[in-house]
Amino acid sequence: MEQKVVHQTALQKVLEQFNYLDEKITHYSSILGLADWDLKVMAPKKGRSVFAKATGTLRTEIFQLSVSKEMGDLLETLSTDELHSQLDEVTKAKVREYKEYYQKSKAIPADLFKEYSILTAQANDAWEEAREYNDFDRYLPFLEKIIDFKRRFAEIYGYEEHPYDALLDEFEPGLTVKKLDPIFAKLRESSVDLLNRIRESGQPTKAELFDQSFDIEKQKAFNRYILPLIGFDMEAGRLDETVHPFAQTVNIGDVRLTTRYLEKNVRSALFGTIHEAGHGIYEQHINPEYEETVLQSGASFGIHESQSRFLENMVGRSREFWQFFFPKLKEHFPVQLDEVSVEEFYRAVNTVQPSMIRVEADELTYNLHIMLRYDIEKSLIGGEIEAKDLPQIWNQKMQDYLGITPLTDTEGVLQDVHWSFGGIGYFPSYSLGNLYAAQILRKIQKDIPEFYQHIENGRFEKIQAWLKENIHQYGKLYTPNELIVKVTGEELNADYLIEYLEKKYTKVYGL
Amino acid sequence: MEQKVVHQTALQKVLEQFNYLDEKITHYSSILGLADWDLKVMAPKKGRSVFAKATGTLRTEIFQLSVSKEMGDLLETLSTDELHSQLDEVTKAKVREYKEYYQKSKAIPADLFKEYSILTAQANDAWEEAREYNDFDRYLPFLEKIIDFKRRFAEIYGYEEHPYDALLDEFEPGLTVKKLDPIFAKLRESSVDLLNRIRESGQPTKAELFDQSFDIEKQKAFNRYILPLIGFDMEAGRLDETVHPFAQTVNIGDVRLTTRYLEKNVRSALFGTIHEAGHGIYEQHINPEYEETVLQSGASFGIHESQSRFLENMVGRSREFWQFFFPKLKEHFPVQLDEVSVEEFYRAVNTVQPSMIRVEADELTYNLHIMLRYDIEKSLIGGEIEAKDLPQIWNQKMQDYLGITPLTDTEGVLQDVHWSFGGIGYFPSYSLGNLYAAQILRKIQKDIPEFYQHIENGRFEKIQAWLKENIHQYGKLYTPNELIVKVTGEELNADYLIEYLEKKYTKVYGL
Known part of the structure; x- marks a missing residue:
């Protein structure tokens, strides 16, 4: 005793x-x-x-x-x-x-870590400048140093087969090249096949409706209107503007989103904001008991992206979402949308079109953007290619994967912020997010059969409550694998996303 | 060797x-x-x-x-x-x-310090709420704890005569009750005398011109227009809005000002912004070699206030300042200022009128607001009075010093943020600032005899260069006493301010 x-x-x-x-x-x-x-x-x-x-x-x-x-x-x-x-x-x-x-x-020696920290904090400015002036060379010295650090870190972290595994693991614990290669291969094959069928026999959408000016102040107003409606608590967060949209948590009651308004591209802020809101709502819903502990964050980057992609695509690019919101959008832009029907608008926001910019890609080609980056990062960390050759490699791969070639580095290799903050190994999370999201969609529709009716009525409470109950509240309590099994009853499975895309685009394009 | x-x-x-x-x-x-x-x-x-x-x-x-x-x-x-x-x-x-x-x-034990830090960080919200709802009791529990901490700190810091000395020293190294009492007594006597003479035989100003609405967006535009002109570098700082204006330095290249726009009080933002700009320019001018060291700040709170009060009053409330800026202000507010002449405007911004709010007080009664706070803090720390009695004591003292009584605590004891962040001992810095500023004005006019011509021409480069050269660049290299002797050749002397006020108001009021 x-x-x-x-x-x-x-x-x-x-x-x-x-x-x-x-x-x-x-x-x-x-x-x-x-x-x-x-x-x-x-x-x-x-x-x-x-x-x-x-x-x-x-x-x-x-x-x-x-x-x-x-x-x-x-x-x-x-x-x-x-x-x-x-x-x-x-x-x-x-x-x-x-x-x-x-x-x-x-x-890792503390001095090395500090040097790396300062480098990545300063590289953001260099990246922004390089992007602004379409001048890759301004960014190159930073990028070279960052890659060099990452190669050294991979050796220090250790790995079993591929040095890139050591970096993937930072974002998705347990993920390896060996696991990811076949998943991506399968997804690539089905995506390219679907893309070809759309090209050959799809009925064109009215995507040209977006080739108009949309007043930025009105875009802002619309963004501020939908954000709380879809579940983001404005008293526990903010919305600001940056070149590259992101979500940053200070604490559970202080989650900050950014978006980017472009007069010539109304979709950019619209889906960017919904995407970041998915991240933000996740963090706002974490169990307050985990606040001020290491658990006050999402399970992994992949799970986090599942929540942003779920809200952006499964919800935000659904017909039902626009059945509710299109009349409101029309109130903000009566001239631009005068002759457009909901159905036309829905099909237009789901236009499949290989394009230069990842964040503005459609759901189908999006994953091809990711695979391109995955290939490049794998080869960079594996030492097969060097940073200075990236513009050329990027453009070649864009041709291989999407059949198009960027005219400038700004719309090519310079488009993403990630490498500047050392986020090598991050990109696959986005496609993992899509995969998880499709798997979660299947489950939520089982639990809430009237899922899309709620959306059609502009009611997000029950959907957000389900996400909170089943995913968000847990924070980092479970590993991503534990969590997806707990929620859906099985491990990550590429079939759900493939099936979802097939079904969606068959309808959108009347295949 | x-x-x-x-x-x-x-x-x-x-x-x-x-x-x-x-x-x-x-x-x-x-x-x-x-x-x-x-x-x-x-x-x-x-x-x-x-x-x-x-x-x-x-x-x-x-x-x-x-x-x-x-x-x-x-x-x-x-x-x-x-x-x-x-x-x-x-x-x-x-x-x-x-x-x-x-x-x-x-x-001071670390636990005690931490408790105090969290308390003062949280007290700001309580103060803001109390102020909003005119409810002193919401603030009282925080204030009582803060005063209790301060009393304990004073004992730990140590002092020779008065416990309040230990706190004064935090803001103005070397300052004591014994030194300050006679300075304030002299200043009070001359201020009350001058105030009485203005009341008895002053020619009234057209202060009623401010009893109009001034569109907030236009106020913002005007503030943003003058800020860089008077010397604040907008690439090395920001201007935002808060209930209580302040300046905060992140580093020499990142100095942040806030101001407050009131539609019914155009003077509030106008002079608030110029005041904070005085603080901000000081910090922007510090020798870059002191960056990332403890010296990258002003010499003391008193010296800091000398720079903000100098810009706000000696420059910003001068006839020459408005000779240059009034036509510009008129462009922003043609209706409100239609019939007003520069001379009338100049006299109006220098109206002497006992009023409730310190930050909006004229140059003459301002110091009486400070002495009131000085008396209260001295008695609080000395244990002669308690926080719960402050509303009543405040109102009584307002009557004694200024002959008016606040109708609400919001315009009385709740008006200042300082106690909420533990800034007991801070207020005297403002009057020290006025004293130093007048002493500096005398010297700068010797060195730059055409001082007021520069202002009249809207040229602030030479004035700011003098301030940078003689004061700003040094950061904390010198103690406040060393600095004022170095700049003006003598120690702090109340006569310059008394003389400045006498001369200025004799003219403004035609005494």
């Missing part, structure tokens, strides 16, 4: 230390998230470089706390058979998260 | 450690500054409480680094006669700054 009490007290003390460290790391990460957001959205030009250095210092501190001897000792203690079995589910998940990071990263 | 080399190497190593720690603390402070700004300007409602906790964690870390054993050892080493004499001027100033903080604060 006496001994048991002593043990419990010892465990309690370890847990106290662990939770204290977790809270500190999470608080710092939260402030760092804010700073990263600010650097992209608010910070004036002349202060950004020093600002980036300051964030590098804080990022390095988070890194050092996460790989500290204190953390190592705590994780070791909490992983002993005797203690681990006494932990509750939440603590086990926290230990899992920190342990994975600790084991991968403990061999 | 050998020994000398060894010594130099040892010193070099100490300096490296010291500079590294300084950079870390400064980087953290810079991010914390950003977070404080964000919490007031950007953060959505539901996230603020947790956000405040996160900033409390970072603020506590800065505190702990500043009072750490490592810091103590470094300061001790660098303060030995042998080493200190070898230090350059910049390092000596850094050592002075950290030493002062270390000696005051090292006895």
Whole structure:
């Protein structure tokens, strides 16, 4: 009896230390998230470089706390058979998260990490400039250094077969080239086949209706109108503007979205905002008990993208969505949409058309954009190609995958922000997101057979409640694989997306 | 020879450690500054409480680094006669700054500091709510705790005569009740006398011209027009909106101002923006070599206020300023200012009228608002009065000092943000600022005899260059006393302000 009490007290003390460290790391990460957001959205030009250095210092501190001897000792203690079995589910998940990071990263020297942090914080400006001036060379020195760092990190993290596996794992724990290659091969084959059939015998859509000017102030008004309706809590978040839209969480009550308004492309902000709202609503719905802990985030990048792509495509590009929202959109743009019917508009937003820009691609060709990036990253990290050759390689691959060639690097290799912040291994998450989303769609329609009627009536409460209940609330409690099995009863399966695309485009294009 | 080399190497190593720690603390402070700004300007409602906790964690870390054993050892080493004499001027100033903080604060337990940090970060919301609903009781529990903390800190910091001295010293190093009482007494006497003479025989101004609506969008346009003209670099800063205007530095290239637009009070944003610009330009002009060090800030709160009050009053409320800007203002508000002459406008912006709100007070009664707060803070910290009695005490003192009584607490004791962030001891800085500003005005007019001609021509380059050269560039290199002696050749002297006010209002009111 006496001994048991002593043990419990010892465990309690370890847990106290662990939770204290977790809270500190999470608080710092939260402030760092804010700073990263600010650097992209608010910070004036002349202060950004020093600002980036300051964030590098804080990022390095988070890194050092996460790989500290204190953390190592705590994780070791909490992983002993005797203690681990006494932990509750939440603590086990926290230990899992920190342990994975600790084991991968403990061999990285703090100085190296700091140098990398400052580099990636400063590279964003170089990327933006290169993009603005269509001048890849301004970005190249940063990109080369980032790739060099990533190759070194891959070696330090370790991998079994391909060095790129070490980076994929950062975004989707457990994902490898070996697992992903066949999934992508299958998806590519069916996508190219469907694309060809659409090209050969599809009935054209009225996509030209988008070749008009849409006043930006009115676009803003419409975006602000739909955001709360589809479930984003405006008292627990913001919407701002950036070149590259993103979502950034400060805490569960403070989730910040950005979007991009283009007068000549009304779809950009429209679907960009819905996409980011999918990310944002996920974070707003996380169990408040996980706030100020490492669990206050999504299960993985792939699961996160499943929520943004689900809202953007399965919901936002559905006929029912526009049955409800098109009349409202027409109120904002009576001249532009005067002669357009809902059905025409629905078909137009689902136009399949190989195009240069990933974020504006249709649901079918989107995954081909991802596979192109996946191939390039794999070869870059594998050392088969070098950064300086990327513009040429990019354009060649665009021709191979989509049959078109960018005229400028701005609409080619410079279009994505990801590499500038070191997000190599991130892109596959988008297609994983599409795959997960289709699998989740199947399940939600079983549980809520009148799923599309709710959307048609502009009622998102029940759908969002289901997503919250089944996915969002858990934060990082489960691994992505555990979560998808828990929700849908099976592991990731490419068939659902293939079937979804087949069915959707057969109807849209009258195949 | 050998020994000398060894010594130099040892010193070099100490300096490296010291500079590294300084950079870390400064980087953290810079991010914390950003977070404080964000919490007031950007953060959505539901996230603020947790956000405040996160900033409390970072603020506590800065505190702990500043009072750490490592810091103590470094300061001790660098303060030995042998080493200190070898230090350059910049390092000596850094050592002075950290030493002062270390000696005051090292006895404060980290837990106590953290609790205080979170309290002050959260109190802002309570203050804003109390102000909105004219409900002092919502603020009272926070205020009581803050005062309690401040009383305890005063005891820990230590003082020779009055516990309030310990707090004054935080804002104006070396300032005491004993020094300030006679200065304020003299200023009060002359101000009350001048006020009486204006009341008795002053020719009325056309202040009623401000009792009109001024479209907020046009106010914004005018503010954005003058800000760069008077010297604020918009590429190294921002202008946003808050209930209580303030300036916040992230770094020398990122200085953020806020202002408040009121349709029924065009003066509020106008002079508020010029005031904050004075703070902001000061920070933008600091020697870039001090960036990322503790010296990258103003010499003291009093010196800082001298720069904001100088720009707001000596420049912004001068006849010459409006000779240049009034035609531009008239372009924005042709209807409101149709029948108004420059001279009338100039006299109207210098109307002396006892009023409720400090930030909107004229130059003469302003200092009486400060003395009221000084008296209250002195008695609060001295334990002679309690927070719960403040509304009544405030109103009584308003009657004594200004002959008017607030009708609500919102326009009374709740009007200022300062106590909510723990800024007890801050208010006297404003009057010190006025005193310093008048003393500086005398000197700048000696050096630039055509001072007011430059303003009349809308040319601020030479004036700003003088301020940069003589004051701004130095950051915290000198103590406030060293700086004012260096600039003007003598210590703080109340006579210049008294003389300035006498001369100005004699003309404005034709006394």
